[in-house]
Each structure stands twice: as C-alpha cells, then as structure tokens.
Amino acid sequence: MAGHACPTVTGAYLICQEALKKLYQEDIPARGEISITIYGATDEGVYGVIGQVFTFLTGAAPLSGFRGLGHRFRRKDLLRFRPERTEPEAMSFEFKRLDNGKAILAKFYPQLIPFSVEKASRLQELLEKIIWDAAKEGEQHEFQNLWMEKVKLMLVERKGIDRWLRIEERRN
C-alpha cells in the first residue's frame, strides 16, 4: 500500500486475501464483481481505512466510486457500511460474488493476534514519544522494529491466524 505497513492495513489485506481464496477457490477473482459489506460505521475506529484497502484490492467502492459506462464497469456502492455487529468481539465483513451470489463472512479478532502484552505496552509508550518528537534515536529504531515485528507476525508468519481470522460460508 504505497510503502505503508501497519497492523490495520496488514489485517485488511489478509482479510481480503483469505476471503477471496474461499470465494473463488481455483478461479481468478474478478475485479468489480464483488460486493462487500463492512459491519461498522465509516467513521468508527479503523473501518474506513480497511474499506479503502478493500476498494484498492477488489474495485468495490463506496458511493464515491465510478458509476460505470452504461451498465458495465460500475464500482459505485459495491462497498457498504452497516453499523451493526454480527458478534461483539469480532470485526466482520461480508464478501459476495455478483456472478453466482456466493458469499462468505470474514471475522477478524485483532485482540487475539499473539503479540505480547509487554511489547504492545512498550509500543504504546514509544508511540507517544514519537508523536511528540521526544524519542531518542535508539527509541525510534526500537519503535520501528516492534512495529514491523507485529506486521511480520501477521503477514509473513501468519502466527495463529486461524484464531484471529475466520472465514465462514454465508448461506442465503
């Protein structure tokens, strides 16, 4: 994502990747033929950011998206926000194929990502110093390393991914 790597963007990428794998199996996903429902409000937490990643990857866009040429290539309103929870502990997202109606529900549990409490606490402490330009050089490097450690754990190692990212088929 233009050089940006953070747990939120990483999570969004993985959600999208796993959702499309389940939806399309051996077929190639078709851009613009997927609708997505995000079970959260646009301006709530990081749902908006996740939505932007989904748009980038699938073409499904909110109201501001491309209205299409005639009846083709429409992207607008393929991504919607529904501010309701399917489950209190999970961030949920429905991905649906427009060609055959097949749908899956992706549930993301960021609190279950196995990043130690001590490291998370240290990250928070360093983040404050970074924001207020008070981190020494060593602390800046420490922050960068901890930050990327979490991203690597999610994206590359996929440590315990079955616990914090679950994909279920949705029956109509």
Next chain:
Amino acid sequence: MNLTQTIDVRGLEHQEREERIFPSLDELRTGASLKIIVEFNPVPLVFLLKARQEFEVSCENEGPDEWILNIKRTAERKGAKEDLKELLSELKGGEVSLETKQKAKDFFQSVDAKTIGNLEQELIREGVSHEEVRKSLCDIHLEVMKDSLVEKRIEVSAPHPVHTLMEEHKIIQDNLQKLSSLVGRLKERNSYKRLGEDREKLKEIAHHLVEAESHHQREEDILFPMLERRNIEEPPKIMRMDHEEFRKRKKALYQLAHNSDDVPFAKFKERVIELGEYLAKELDSHIFKEDNILYQIALQVLTEEEWEDVKKQCDKLGYCCFTPEDVTKTVSKRERN
C-alpha cells in the same frame, strides 16, 4: 399613547425565539411596551432583562400553558458593543484601575455568556484582533466575573458530553497543581541529583498533559464545529488559538522531561519553570473560560438532538486515559425510561 407589540414565540426553536425577541427589544423606544408569549417559564430571559436595568418586567400570566411577559422600556438603550469597545481600550492600557475593573464587572453582570460571545464576535469582525480579545478582555473578564459566572452556570450530569469535558478539566487542573508544586520545588534546586524523584514526576505530569489531546480533539472536531454551524465562530476560534499555544508548550515540556540527560541543568531548570508557570496559569484560565463561557453558550444554543449527536461522535473518537469511566457511559433508552 403607547402601542404594545405582541411577540408570540410559542413552538419556535431557541434561535428563532431569540431572533424575534432581541431585535424587538433593541428597537423599543423609551416608554413603549412589548408583550412576549412563551410556553415555558422564561426565568433566564427575565433575569437578563432585569440585569440590563433598562426595562420594567412583569408577568401577566404564569403558566401552566403560557407565560405572558409585559416589558416596558424605562431607560435609554445602552450601547453594549460601544461599552465593550471602550472597556477594551481601557484594558489595553496596561495597569487596570479599580474603576475600570468595577466598570468591567458591571458590564459583564448585565449580559449573559452568549451575548458576550456575540459581542466578541462582532468586535473581531470589525477588526479587533483575536489576540487583543483573548489577552485583554478574556483575562479581565475572568478576573472580575469568576464568582458571578459560576453562580449562573447551567449544570449537567453524566453522561452529558459537557459533564465529561468538565470532569476531565478537573483532572487536568489537578495535574496543573502538581506541575505548579514541582516548579516551586525546582526553583530551590541546583542540580539533577537534588531534583530526585521529581524528574520522574515531571515525566508523569507531561504524559498526562499530552494525553489531554483527546479532550482538545473532541472539542475541536466535534463541539466547536457544532457551534460554528450555529454561527458562533469567534469564541471557538479563540479557544483553538489557545490550544495551539498549549500544544507547543506541552510538547516542549514533554521533550524536556524525557530528554533531560542531553540538557544542562541550568537550561533545563529555566525552561521547565517558564513552561510550567505558563501552563499552570494560562491553561487553568482557559479551563475556566471553557467551563463558564464556552460550554455555557453551547448549553444554551444546542438542542437535545445535537447533544446526542455530540455524545455519539465523542464515543467514537474516544477519551483520555484519565477520563473517569462512569462519566462516559452511554445511558440506553431503556435505562432512561
């Protein structure tokens, strides 16, 4: 023969009521009367009119469905804006005389918080700088009006957003008190070694000061835009300017607290005292202004629906690490009924 105009404001929104009533009062000639009909007990309006000492106010009917006020102008309309301008130029002059302070006190007692906000706004539009309003008027306003403003306050309870903001203010003020005490001790020290545990205490104080950013963000991103949509623009602008000044100094204090190893003690001491004294005084004064003027204006003009929207937005934006949990709890409709 005096003609009596009747203004019936029953069923109107707050702003519409004011737009009907106040211009008519301003236009009222000496000796003339005005009748106002409302569907609730107009205690604040009666209080305001009596305080202006230009009107004779009596109540022809006192509920339960309607109140009818008879208002007769008994004295020439005072030019509130002209009075304020004159006061401002006297306050600019440096030392403020007892006479000016009394004049300021009399002036501020005759107008409510919203009117003050409106007058400040008008002055700024006419070219008086924000800085001048902030420094001269606000500070003296506070000094002479402290008791009277607190007395007139509309009180709200949890989980109203204003209540949350004010509870956070109390904690911030507590922190400022600690900062003040620390600065006092620092003045007596001549080395880091002598500073002892105050070095760590300063980090903790600085942390809480920067944590208050969530509080300022809720004001700047949620409450102030609500007021600006109601054409109350200048008081929020002044508060935003204050926030910027505080941000710069909080950042400097935070950096000093966490990087004192790199700073000679004499320099550290000088800078911490300067920053600490500024924040302790100015932030405390700012808090008083918000509690007793800005929030009061907001409570007067925003509707219940708007406050519900403010609360929802505040919940989404989040609170400070020190915000008491019980004040932010949303009361469900079921619990309310």
